[in-house]
Amino acid sequence: MLNTYTWPEYSYVQSEDQKNATITRRPVIVIGAGLIGLSAALDLARHGIPVVVLDDNNTVSIGSRAVCYAKRPLEIWDRLGIADKMIEKGISWNVGKVFFKEDLAYEFDLLPEEGHKMPAMINLQQYYCEEFLVDEVLKHNDLIDLRWKHKLISLTQHEEHTSLQVETPDGVFTMECDWMIACDGANSMVRDMVKAAFTGQFFQDRFLIADVVMKADFPTERWFWFDPIFHKNQSALLHKQSDDVWRLDFQMGWDADPKEVTKPENVIPMIKAMLGDDTDFELEWVSIYQFACRRIDNFRYGRILFAGDAAHQVSPFGARGANTGIQDIDNLTWKLKLVMEGKAPESFLDSYNEERAFAADDNLLNSTRSTDFITPKSKGSRIFRDAVLELSKKYEFARPLVNSGRLSVPTPYIHSSLNTPDEDLFESSMKPGTNCIDAPIVAAGAEGWLLNALGDGFTLLVFGDAPNVTAVKLGDISAQVMTVGVQFEDKAGIMTTRYDGAEGAVYLIRPDHHVAARWRIFDQEKIVAALARATGQN
Amino acid sequence: MALNLKRNIARPDDFYQELIDMQRDMNEADVQAMNAKLILILSNHIGDQEILSEAMSLVRPAGHGRT
Numbered sequence: 089m090l091n092t093y094t095w096p097e098y099s100y101v102q103s104e105d106q107k108n109a110t111i112t113r114r115p116v117i118v119i120g121a122g123l124i125g126l127s128a129a130l131d132l133a134r135h136g137i138p139v140v141v142l143d144d145n146n147t148v149s150i151g152s153r154a155v156c157y158a159k160r161p162l163e164i165w166d167r168l169g170i171a172d173k174m175i176e177k178g179i180s181w182n183v184g185k186v187f188f189k190e191d192l193a194y195e196f197d198l199l200p201e202e203g204h205k206m207p208a209m210i211n212l213q214q215y216y217c218e219e220f221l222v223d224e225v226l227k228h229n230d231l232i233d234l235r236w237k238h239k240l241i242s243l244t245q246h247e248e249h250t251s252l253q254v255e256t257p258d259g260v261f262t263m264e265c266d267w268m269i270a271c272d273g274a275n276s277m278v279r280d281m282v283k284a285a286f287t288g289q290f291f292q293d294r295f296l297i298a299d300v301v302m303k304a305d306f307p308t309e310r311w312f313w314f315d316p317i318f319h320k321n322q323s324a325l326l327h328k329q330s331d332d333v334w335r336l337d338f339q340m341g342w343d344a345d346p347k348e349v350t351k352p353e354n355v356i357p358m359i360k361a362m363l364g365d366d367t368d369f370e371l372e373w374v375s376i377y378q379f380a381c382r383r384i385d386n387f388r389y390g391r392i393l394f395a396g397d398a399a400h401q402v403s404p405f406g407a408r409g410a411n412t413g414i415q416d417i418d419n420l421t422w423k424l425k426l427v428m429e430g431k432a433p434e435s436f437l438d439s440y441n442e443e444r445a446f447a448a449d450d451n452l453l454n455s456t457r458s459t460d461f462i463t464p465k466s467k468g469s470r471i472f473r474d475a476v477l478e479l480s481k482k483y484e485f486a487r488p489l490v491n492s493g494r495l496s497v498p499t500p501y502i503h504s505s506l507n508t509p510d511e512d513l514f515e516s517s518m519k520p521g522t523n524c525i526d527a528p529i530v531a532a533g534a535e536g537w538l539l540n541a542l543g544d545g546f547t548l549l550v551f552g553d554a555p556n557v558t559a560v561k562l563g564d565i566s567a568q569v570m571t572v573g574v575q576f577e578d579k580a581g582i583m584t585t586r587y588d589g590a591e592g593a594v595y596l597i598r599p600d601h602h603v604a605a606r607w608r609i610f611d612q613e614k615i616v617a618a619l620a621r622a623t624g625q626n
Numbered sequence: 627m628a629l630n631l632k633r634n635i636a637r638p639d640d641f642y643q644e645l646i647d648m649q650r651d652m653n654e655a656d657v658q659a660m661n662a663k664l665i666l667i668l669s670n671h672i673g674d675q676e677i678l679s680e681a682m683s684l685v686r687p688a689g690h691g692r693t
Contacts, residue, residue: 475662485670 091301092331093215095147098222100237106254107259113249114140115428117265119240119278123214124396124413125167126221127270130168131421132353133231135544137428140265141225142254144239148218150389155211155327155335156407156610157495158612160523161414162206163539163601164482171206173220177315178210179328186490188477190317194487203582204526205537209495211329213299214410233328240272243281245390266591267424268392271413276398282389287409288382289456292342293463296376298355300334302369308376312492314462314477319362322461326362333372337404339463346376355426379403383448387441393420405458405493415498416444422544422599426623431564436624439506447499454494498523501602508596508605508618516588524601527583533577538583539601541576543568546604546619547597551589554597562619567596598622629680 105112116132118125121143132139157165157174165171185195200208225232241260242253242410252263270278279286311326313319322339329335336359340349348354355374363369385401387393396413420440426432464470479486500522501507507520518525527538542549546567548560559566570576587593596605596618605618620626635641649657669678 471658471662472666475666477657478659479663479666483667486666489666 090374091370092333093213094216095150096219096222098234100146100234100257101235102256102258103233103235105263106256106258109261109563111251111262111264114265115262116140116267116269116424117250117252117263118143118269118271120270120272120396121145121218121222121223121234122271122273122314122396123154123217123238123410124398124417125269125558126218126225127165127168127414128174128269128271128395128421129225129232129234130170130221131417132424133165133228134168135425136231137420137421137425138231139233140263141234142238142240143234143236146236148222149214154214154217154407154410156411156495157210157212157217157330158407158411158497159204159206159208160498161411162210163526164414164418166206166540170224170226174212174217175207175210177216177220177330178212179308179330180207180210181308181310181328182208182315183307184312186477186480186492187311187313187316188474188481189315191481193314193477193480193490196487203528203580203586205539206526209407211327211335213331213333214304215327216330217410223623240281241275243268243392245282245392248391250391253328261370266391267428270392270394270398270419271396272398274397274401275392278392279384279394279398282392284389284394284552285385286382286401287385288380288401288452290380290382291378291463293457294342294343294344294346294349294376294378295404296338296340296349296355296358297374298336298338298359298371299373300336300359300369301332301372302334302363302367302368303332304363304369306334306363311443314492315474316362319358324362325492334369338362340376344376350374350376379458381452383445383452387416387444388437389544393424393437393440395444397422400451402451402455403459405462406451406454406495407493408455408496411496412425412447412451415423415447418600419444429564432623432625439504439624441502443504443506446501446503450499451496458491462493474502493501506598506604506622506624508621510606512606512608514593514606518587518595518603518606519611520603520605522603524595524597524603526584526585527578527581528580529576536576538576541570542597543570543599545599546613546622547595548610549587549595549597550593550610551584552592554594555612557612560612560615560619562616562623562625565623567615589608595622596622627674627678629677629684 116139118128118141121141129139129141162171182198186193198208225234239255241255244251248471249264249266250268254263308328313324325337327335384394387399402408456554464473476486476489480490502521505520527537529536548567548569550571554571559568572578594607594610598604604622
């Protein structure tokens with residue numbers, strides 16, 4: 089059906105385990121080779137951990153699903169070596185327009201802040217992202233064993249391992265792993281197998297997605313309509329993707345018959361009404377969906393960890409699904425590594441649930457709020473919604489109240505038990521629990537970026553004076569010292585401003601580039617205590 | 627600053643008449659839309675979330691919405 093994309097078909101290969109009927113205990117098995125599972129595999133490999141990835145299919149995401157990728161996941165993918173490819177293939181956009189009934193209500197420009205390597209947001213079809221991830225995974229086949237057509241059919245959890253029954257075209261065989269990461273999507277089988285609860289709110293509404301190819305002169309902007317004349321009492325969205333593919337999204341209401349409304353003879357007139365009769369387009373993909381906002385009760389079930397849609401499902405408004413899933417992996421892998429190496433207690437992994445459930449709840453809240461604005465649940469809320477939109481045409485104050493999706497930004501782990509609370513005063517948003525903001529640097533005469541310079545382990549980012557040490561150690565865990573003006577320079581002064589380092593500062597930064605603690609002076613004892621706290625050892 | 631529930635409108639009769647006159651001869655839907663806009667405009671003028679929350683809690687029936 090697709091005119092612009094041909095799905096790769098990856099070949100099924102019978103594994104040695106199955107052929108020889110041997111059971112090799114694997115350190116980590118990832119279930120699901122989607123955006124999240126593949127990212128998990130790459131991040132584990134980066135940490136030197138061998139991993140087997142099982143997927144019941146043999147290709148990338150079918151149809152168009154995730155579209156928008158935000159700065160933070162791009163930063164994580166940059167560490168995995170694939171962000172450049174995504175940005176090159178993707179579409180960058182800054183201008184959004186909001187329409188109400190027949191009028192343009194207002195427009196906004198995201199005006200991305202200078203001094204970041206990654207853009208604020210790109211649009212790209214999910215299948216491209218997955219294809220790039222697979223290409224990268226194949227480069228690391230010394231550590232990543234990616235197996236297609238391997239379907240998990242049951243599992244048994246033991247004290248220190250999990251055993252799995254896996255079905256392939258050659259039949260069923262048994263595998264074992266120390267740790268499992270379940271990235272098997274919103275309908276996660278693993279979640280059912282461990283009998284986890286997955287509760288939240290279902291929305292009684294249906295949305296129709298149409299991806300169309302058109303060479304029209306539509307600007308690269310995000311257009312959102314509330315109650316447009318071409319689709320009365322509903323909402324509609326137009327967003328550009330790669331290859332002249334445009335994502336159209338029509339709210340259809342709960343009564344819409346999924347079979348009827350997705351027929352081309354019903355979809356095409358609706359699109360013509362939106363784009364104008366004389367716009368040439370080809371229909372590439374049509375599907376209808378309804379959604380829920382819900383999350384798993386615990387991201388950790390013993391030695392099974394849940395990530396991505398398997399752990400939380402949000403409405404599509406705000407692009408919070410894939411974006412937050414990638415951040416789950418960012419949070420999980422370094423913790424798992426420390427536990428696997430015996431450097432942190434197993435209970436340390438509870439902090440994965442603590443931090444990512446907190447982020448999921450924040451995403452669910454934002455997502456639910458957007459949904460309530462886009463599809464008001466009562467007459468009263470519809471009246472207020474329309475009043476906001478009407479006022480937004482004339483008055484600037486009403487525009488921040490308009491909610492057609494709050495674009496995904498990372499949730500700082502402000503209450504995390506891994507943080508050491510501030511005791512010194514800082515004029516900077518880099519509070520403990522916050523992801524490090526990027527900044528331009530100059531290292532060995534070459535221009536670069538702070539986030540690329542930070543290491544894979546703990547880092548002590550020092551502004552000003554520091555004792556002559558290269559690292560601070562707590563047992564086998566060490567934090568490498570990086571002093572501004574020594575390892576690299578802050579020529580533009582942007583980093584010093586963003587971290588409020590002008591009068592001296594010491595930041596203890598976690599392997600996932602989140603601030604664990606910060607002080608005005610370099611105090612080894614305090615650093616060691618903060619390291620212990622950040623690795624669950626107190 | 628707390629929500630002011632003391633007299634604050636200099637000419638109460640004039641204000642009240644203007645408020646009522648505004649809605650005269652309008653249908654129910656238009657009145658509701660207009661009142662919603664008025665609430666939004668005045669809320670923005672007040673701005674302070676605590677005061678807005680306090681005002682909402684005064685008129686919210688028991689057991690409705692957030693407490």
